[in-house]
Amino acid sequence: MEVNRKKLINLFIENISNAILHRILEKAVEDDVIRRYYDKEFLNSFEIAKKYREKINPVDDKLPDSSEIKGIIIKRVNNELKIRISKGYKNIDLSLVESAANTILSELKIN
Amino acid sequence: MVILAGKISKGTLMDQIYIPKERPLGFELGAPVVIKPAIEEAEIKAVYYNVDKLEPIKVMIIQNIFSELSALDNIIVTGSFLERGFQFNDIDVILINDKKTDPKKIEQHLNKLFDLNFHIIALDYNILLKGLETDPLYQAMLSRYVAKKRLIFRYKNKINYKLLDLHLLKSNLLIKNFDYLTGSQKYDMTRNLMAIFLFLNNRKISNAVIDGEIKKLLKEKAESIKHNIINKALFLKEFKGLYNKIFDRILDGVKNGSE
Numbered sequence: 001m002e003v004n005r006k007k008l009i010n011l012f013i014e015n016i017s018n019a020i021l022h023r024i025l026e027k028a029v030e031d032d033v034i035r036r037y038y039d040k041e042f043l044n045s046f047e048i049a050k051k052y053r054e055k056i057n058p059v060d061d062k063l064p065d066s067s068e069i070k071g072i073i074i075k076r077v078n079n080e081l082k083i084r085i086s087k088g089y090k091n092i093d094l095s096l097v098e099s100a101a102n103t104i105l106s107e108l109k110i111n
Numbered sequence: 112m113v114i115l116a117g118k119i120s121k122g123t124l125m126d127q128i129y130i131p132k133e134r135p136l137g138f139e140l141g142a143p144v145v146i147k148p149a150i151e152e153a154e155i156k157a158v159y160y161n162v163d164k165l166e167p168i169k170v171m172i173i174q175n176i177f178s179e180l181s182a183l184d185n186i187i188v189t190g191s192f193l194e195r196g197f198q199f200n201d202i203d204v205i206l207i208n209d210k211k212t213d214p215k216k217i218e219q220h221l222n223k224l225f226d227l228n229f230h231i232i233a234l235d236y237n238i239l240l241k242g243l244e245t246d247p248l249y250q251a252m253l254s255r256y257v258a259k260k261r262l263i264f265r266y267k268n269k270i271n272y273k274l275l276d277l278h279l280l281k282s283n284l285l286i287k288n289f290d291y292l293t294g295s296q297k298y299d300m301t302r303n304l305m306a307i308f309l310f311l312n313n314r315k316i317s318n319a320v321i322d323g324e325i326k327k328l329l330k331e332k333a334e335s336i337k338h339n340i341i342n343k344a345l346f347l348k349e350f351k352g353l354y355n356k357i358f359d360r361i362l363d364g365v366k367n368g369s370e
Binding site: 011018021022025026029044045048083084088 | 271273274276277280281283284287288291362363365366367
């Protein structure tokens with residue numbers, strides 16, 4: 001199926017937001033022993049996002065709209081986390097979102 | 112392949128094996144050959160749990176996996192490989208060993224050896240038990256298996272809402288990527304959602320129960336999802352409805368303080 005750039009970027013944002021959300025929530029799980037075995041889901045979202053990234057031009061360089069993309073991702077992840085915090089979730093560190101986004105986006109050559 | 116059998120006899124400087132002058136193709140003078148003892152390696156008697164029938168070639172592969180990893184305490188083969196036919200994506204293998212095992216290394220080794228895709232999880236017995244207590248997918252995975260040794264588990268479901276929230280994220284991908292997923296990816300995400308639903312309701316989790324509930328609650332046959340022939344609008348409506356109900360219940364659980 002042919003997908004246009006805008007749609008690809010949206011799909012990329014959805015999946016990478018899911019991956020970052022997973023990474024942050026993982027840290028909120030108190031059980032250390034179990035937690036170690038649950039990074040698989042992060043990888044699922046990350047791998048899907050990576051496939052979309054490979055179809056967005058320029059493939060080997062920073063995206064011109066990288067700061068806009070980063071902004072949307074941070075906003076989405078923060079919203080999801082705030083829903084949880086309002087329901088009584090503890091140990092969620094909102095300050096981790098930006099650094100997690102920076103790391104992942106650099107890895108995927110977005111910024 | 113033609114096999115010739117012979118006996119080692121005593122020679123003066125070296126011992127030898129005599130083979131007939133009239134030989135099949137491949138046994139010409141100068142052809143390289145392999146000799147190995149004709150005594151069969153002892154076959155490991157595998158334990159089949161909820162697996163009625165398995166194609167002979169799959170039985171052979173499982174036997175070879177067990178022999179290859181014979182040093183480990185227990186080996187469990189599970190997942191779609193045990194379903195009828197050959198439409199499996201990979202071979203799920205759980206390795207149970209008290210000593211630390213590198214699953215990636217073993218995965219690469221088996222991939223190369225069998226020219227198939229393996230997915231290896233390595234853990235010790237206590238972690239497996241903990242996984243069964245808290246993870247619906249572990250329960251689904253171990254509702255059907257072939258193992259080197261019999262497994263005896265005694266556990267009670269322990270609901271850890273934060274972990275269930277993590278598991279649920281996997282099914283969220285179906286809503287976001289519907290048009291771009293294969294049938295088997297959609298089925299995995301649906302199965303995950305249903306396993307969480309059953310777990311929260313303290314119900315038994317097995318492939319048959321999951322497929323039955325998919326039909327009942329999402330109005331779609333598991334087979335149709337696997338073959339990617341579903342009515343998108345109807346299916347997504349039911350899926351999102353159930354997803355939101357489960358998500359709300361998980362957040363209520365977190366709110367009420369049970370982890």
